[in-house]
Amino acid sequence: MIRRPEPMQIVKQRRDGVLRALVDGVPYIQFLGITFERRGDELTCILPFKEDLVGNPMLPALHGGATAAFLEVTAIITLSWGMIWEDMESGALDAATITPDTLPRLPKTIDFTVDYLRSGLPRDAYARARITRAGRRYASVSVEGWQDNRNRLYAQATGHFVMPKRQG
């Protein structure tokens, strides 16, 4: 007997709900105003432009620190999301009752290196992270950030992270 796939609405509700719990629990993400777009398990992080993010007001250009923070947030959330995904889909993690308090701990950054390829323009920025290696204890992640053109990166980063201990 073939198992019927779950109704689409239920799947979306579960995934979006868990992503929201993951993101809403981090004050710094709210402070920067970062939002997330999800396509299946793929995340795109968006940094909507605001005056607070400007470094050099004469150009004006995004602050390098704001860009570094944006790429680091992208790496941490993408790593965490990848870790949660399986438990969420299998039902091991109850999506209906999840809160920031019941989520697994976030990965900890060991080191993070940012290449500033172009000046950050005063407009929205986007980023995606690729998990190069996800071991039990350590993970390596690379992140690409762009603005107007997907193929013209304005910044890229690589980082290493300590993964939280898995429950159970």
Next chain:
Amino acid sequence: MSDKIKSAGQFIQALPHALALGMELEELEAGTAQISMPYSDKIVGDPKTGVVHGGAVSALMDTCCGAAVMSHPSNPAGTATIDLRIEYLRAATPGQRITTRATCYHVTRSVAFVRATAVDEDETVPVAMATGTFTAGTGG
């Protein structure tokens, strides 16, 4: 304090993102800078522990390194980050102010080399260390 350093100081304290994080320039002299940032609930990265997000420490380090470059005797008015690597040695203690000191130890015609250390109120082990390169001259 020379006029050049004074104007660099004013410039750094007027950066919108630095203002948003409450950064304070404490010291600026030929090639070295010290900037601190208060603890605040809005920059927390781990809600379970109240530890500040690494990104906020990055922003502080980047600003401080840039300030050190701008105050270096051989360097012109502006600079931009080429590359910045940060190592997070330990979690900053929640509630404590973070202070960064950066030194620009060499400037060529186009590149400035900088190192920085960040501590909280316990200065025995740094919270983070950074190594960066910045544009100098008209190489930007």
